[in-house]
Amino acid sequence: MKRSENKLSKAKWIPPLSIFAGLCVWELFVKFSKYPAFILPAPSRIAQRFVSASKAGILWPNVWVTFYEVLLGLLIGCAAALVIGYILAHSPVAEKIVFPYVVVSQAVPLAAIAPLLIIWFGSGIRPKIVICALTVFFPLLINILVGYRELENNLSDLFTSMKAGRWARLKYLEFPGILPVLLGGLRISATLSVIGAVVGELSGADAGLGYLINIARGQYDTALVFVALIMLMIIALAMYGSVIFLEKKMIVWTEERD
Amino acid sequence: MENDILLEADHIQMTFPQKGGELHVLDDISLTLRKKEFVCVIGPSGSGKSTLVRILGGLLEPTGGKLVYPDGKEPEPRAVVFQNSNLLPWLHTVDNVALPLLVHGVPKNQALAEAEKWLDLFGLGGFAGEWPNNLSGGMAQRVAIARALIQKPQLLLMDEPLGALDAMTREQISLELMAFRERIDATVLMVTHSISEALLLSDRILIYSGRPARIIDEMKVPFPRPRKPELRDTLEFINMSKIVRKKIFERESES
Numbered sequence: 001m002k003r004s005e006n007k008l009s010k011a012k013w014i015p016p017l018s019i020f021a022g023l024c025v026w027e028l029f030v031k032f033s034k035y036p037a038f039i040l041p042a043p044s045r046i047a048q049r050f051v052s053a054s055k056a057g058i059l060w061p062n063v064w065v066t067f068y069e070v071l072l073g074l075l076i077g078c079a080a081a082l083v084i085g086y087i088l089a090h091s092p093v094a095e096k097i098v099f100p101y102v103v104v105s106q107a108v109p110l111a112a113i114a115p116l117l118i119i120w121f122g123s124g125i126r127p128k129i130v131i132c133a134l135t136v137f138f139p140l141l142i143n144i145l146v147g148y149r150e151l152e153n154n155l156s157d158l159f160t161s162m163k164a165g166r167w168a169r170l171k172y173l174e175f176p177g178i179l180p181v182l183l184g185g186l187r188i189s190a191t192l193s194v195i196g197a198v199v200g201e202l203s204g205a206d207a208g209l210g211y212l213i214n215i216a217r218g219q220y221d222t223a224l225v226f227v228a229l230i231m232l233m234i235i236a237l238a239m240y241g242s243v244i245f246l247e248k249k250m251i252v253w254t255e256e257r258d
Numbered sequence: 259m260e261n262d263i264l265l266e267a268d269h270i271q272m273t274f275p276q277k278g279g280e281l282h283v284l285d286d287i288s289l290t291l292r293k294k295e296f297v298c299v300i301g302p303s304g305s306g307k308s309t310l311v312r313i314l315g316g317l318l319e320p321t322g323g324k325l326v327y328p329d330g331k332e333p334e335p336r337a338v339v340f341q342n343s344n345l346l347p348w349l350h351t352v353d354n355v356a357l358p359l360l361v362h363g364v365p366k367n368q369a370l371a372e373a374e375k376w377l378d379l380f381g382l383g384g385f386a387g388e389w390p391n392n393l394s395g396g397m398a399q400r401v402a403i404a405r406a407l408i409q410k411p412q413l414l415l416m417d418e419p420l421g422a423l424d425a426m427t428r429e430q431i432s433l434e435l436m437a438f439r440e441r442i443d444a445t446v447l448m449v450t451h452s453i454s455e456a457l458l459l460s461d462r463i464l465i466y467s468g469r470p471a472r473i474i475d476e477m478k479v480p481f482p483r484p485r486k487p488e489l490r491d492t493l494e495f496i497n498m499s500k501i502v503r504k505k506i507f508e509r510e511s512e513s
């Protein structure tokens with residue numbers, strides 16, 4: 001009994017099958033319930049809309065805009081968090097000054113500041129990049145600071161006793177030491193930043209998947225809304241997958257035995 | 259005039275701030291380390307032996323007293339072997355040993371070649387590419403000792419380097435250390451709980467009181483060098499152990 005359960009839990013074909021079954025149920029439900037397509041389109045209809053939107057050239061340009069915003073926002077937010085995290089971790093005074101802002105920032109709903117950013121930066125892609133960067137920046141900064149705090153004092157003593165310079169410390173101790181926490185944070189922020197971009201686009205934009213959703217909604221083109229949603233999911237999953245890939249490549253050492 | 263004193267600790271005191279008061283750890287520690295001497299410190303746990311090692315290693319500023327260097331300059335390099343092996347889990351064994359060289363910009367291939375030599379000396383040649391978390395406690399501690407020795411330290415501080423190991427491994431490594439002792443000319447201060455380890459390895463034993471700590475007694479170890487493992491079976495060695503043990507426990511029952 002137990003053994004067969006274990007075998008099943010290892011089977012790779014179950015998750016895709018589950019998705020496929022879900023799609024079938026959805027298709028049949030739409031077929032028999034007779035809801036109009038603008039309320040709930042069937043998967044087959046969404047697939048058709050995907051093809052027609054691709055051909056009409058209204059899908060991929062918008063996908064790229066959102067992807068570009070997310071990627072650039074992620075890179076900027078990540079770089080800023082690394083630099084500022086390094087400074088704060090090495091200066092207790094600076095940390096004391098900045099930390100209240102970090103705490104407050106956690107309580108700010110991003111959707112609410114998106115309109116503000118659009119007032120400040122216009123309706124182009126810039127405010128969206130800023131939102132993405134902010135979505136990534138604060139959680140990542142917190143993770144970096146936690147990572148630094150968890151670095152063992154003993155290891156720091158070792159570097160002091162060797163009279164190691166700043167650069168050697170960063171290269172051999174701090175960077176690899178915080179890497180697991182850093183990538184753990186990035187995994188979550190990467191998907192969050194997609195939400196950030198869409199929130200920005202929904203509050204005012206002339207391109208991107210959020211913009212496409214707004215347009216499609218206005219025309220009761222619900223199938224196109226679903227197409228945009230699926231593209232957003234794919235972007236988020238791609239980001240998530242890239243971080244997992246980085247984790248596999250970079251964290252190669254054996255963790256604690258027990 | 260050649261001065262044979264490397265370092266003097268002059269009335270060192272250490273007090274840590276603590277919730278609702280202070281923790282007075284080192285009361286008054288004065289000691290002298292001569293060049294190329296091997297000194298062992300024995301004392302009850304929690305009495306501030308690690309604290310003393312950190313002060314001597316320049317990792318902690320004492321709250322009272324000072325370190326004096328009769329030569330006018332600090333002993334360089336000063337290597338520390340910590341109570342736990344303190345290996346970096348993200349570096350292979352060989353890179354861990356090479357770390358002190360890498361940190362100071364020695365070219366990578368040269369540093370690694372040197373590190374492999376040290377691993378071979380400790381019989382760990384086959385583990386160069388292993389992750390530290392896959393090593394046994396004894397191996398990890400050997401790697402930590404190799405990492406200290408590769409620095410060719412003038413002052414080597416060891417904080418209960420064998421404390422966490424089982425008796426067999428402990429004995430084996432202490433014999434290895436004895437063999438190294440004849441080859442390196444560092445000044446060594448080692449904290450230990452084992453009287454026979456101290457007698458086998460050291461020239462002098464300092465006996466520490468409970469907290470707040472003072473050095474309550476000091477003994478010369480009369481055995482000539484080079485020493486052999488068989489030394490431990492001689493009557494003189496056994497008598498010496500008795501004397502040291504008596505000194506430790508007399509003091510404890512007094513206080």
Ligand SMILES: Nc1ncnc2c1ncn2[C@@H]1O[C@H](COP(=O)(O)OP(=O)(O)O)[C@@H](O)[C@H]1O
Nearest residue numbers: 274275281283302303304305306307308309310
């Ligand atoms: N940085 C520190 N801050 C506060 N208390 C400390 C610190 N380091 C050590 N202590 C305390 O000092 C005492 C002596 O510690 P330690 O030097 O590790 O003793 P030993 O090595 O002899 O067992 C312990 O009670 C320990 O809790």
Ligand SMILES: [Mg+2]
Nearest residue numbers: 307308341417
């Ligand atoms: Mg200790």
